[in-house]
Amino acid sequence: MRISELRSRLADYFPDSDTYARDIIHTELGGISVNAAIEIGMEPDEIWKAVIRHNPSMPAKYR
Secondary structure (H helix, E strand, O other): OOHHHHHHHHHHHOOOHHHHHHHOOEHHHOOEOHHHHHHOOOOHHHHHHHHHHHOOOOOHHHO
């Protein structure tokens, strides 16, 4: 997965995906945000898996 696809998936599910990626801290990412995870070079597919774990009620069509 590319970063652009990760951002597209975030935008499909979250009404304000930019704020989500910047402000929501994920224990699943070691206590950092999606943007911080991208900045340190985490793989986008691993970040997406963490977002799914952080949002267990996410419908299957977004997973």
